[in-house]
Amino acid sequence: TQLLEQSPQFLSIQEGENLTVYCNSSSVFSSLQWYRQEPGEGPVLLVTVVTGGEVKKLKRLTFQFGDARKDSSLHITAAQPGDTGLYLCAGDPGNQFYFGTGTSLTVIP
Amino acid sequence: EAQVTQNPRYLITVTGKKLTVTCSQNMNHEYMSWYRQDPGLGLRQIYYSMNVEVTDKGDVPEGYKVSRKEKRNFPLILESPSPNQTSLYFCASSSNLFGYDSPLHFGNGTRLTVT
Numbered sequence: 524t525q526l527l528e529q530s531p532q533f534l535s536i537q538e539g540e541n542l543t544v545y546c547n548s549s550s551v552f553s554s555l556q557w558y559r560q561e562p563g564e565g566p567v568l569l570v571t572v573v574t575g576g577e578v579k580k581l582k583r584l585t586f587q588f589g590d591a592r593k594d595s596s597l598h599i600t601a602a603q604p605g606d607t608g609l610y611l612c613a614g615d616p617g618n619q620f621y622f623g624t625g626t627s628l629t630v631i632p
Numbered sequence: 633e634a635q636v637t638q639n640p641r642y643l644i645t646v647t648g649k650k651l652t653v654t655c656s657q658n659m660n661h662e663y664m665s666w667y668r669q670d671p672g673l674g675l676r677q678i679y680y681s682m683n684v685e686v687t688d689k690g691d692v693p694e695g696y697k698v699s700r701k702e703k704r705n706f707p708l709i710l711e712s713p714s715p716n717q718t719s720l721y722f723c724a725s726s727s728n729l730f731g732y733d734s735p736l737h738f739g740n741g742t743r744l745t746v747t
Contacts, residue, residue, distance in 0.1 A: 525674065529674075556736075558736075563740070564741070565636070565722050565724070565738025565741055566675070566722075566736070566738050568735035568736065571735070611674065613675075619680075619690065619691075620665070620680075620736075621677075622667070622674050624672070624673070624674040625674045625675075
């Protein structure tokens with residue numbers, strides 16, 4: 524059983540489309556992080572959300588932390604081929620750091 | 633340049649032959665960790681270390697050992713590798729376990745194949 528479930532697991536879209544990736548848990552997190560991983564490299568931090576209901580924007584990426592601090596979403600507007608990669612949410616519910624199952628995104632030119 | 637360095641990048645070995653994957657960070661981070669990444673399972677933590685001489689088991693520690701004799705180094709040891717340890721391994725470090733301003737910094741990974 525995964526503590527952090529992400530959906531969808533795979534996503535293939537055309538350039539210019541919008542998409543949303545979800546990260547869900549039954550546990551409460553003090554904060555959640557989102558990472559992006561490109562082939563052959565380690566994950567790189569995109570953002571940390573801390574407050575329930577918080578929304579953060581990073582250019583075309585919008586991150587939201589659920590009010591109950593059990594879930595988060597990542598929305599990408601007008602996806603570009605450079606957005607292709609594996610997106611991972613991660614957090615510590617109080618005892619250990621966990622990663623989500625990951626969403627593999629492919630943006631087709 | 634701040635970085636986490638893992639070696640080797642690729643390793644093919646046979647069942648039972650002891651191996652060590654090295655990890656070194658130059659950021660004076662206290663927290664270091666090892667993960668394995670498998671399709672459909674995401675990143676799973678093997679071991680972590682809060683500081684020198686302090687290590688603890690993660691989710692999947694069986695078959696692995698670690699040591700933290702110096703702050704910068706955190707080697708992963710497979711005493712008797714088996715084919716189910718074939719995976720992509722990542723070392724990571726952070727200034728503390730988890731915090732708003734303490735992201736995990738990852739190495740570039742070690743792809744291990746055990747035949």
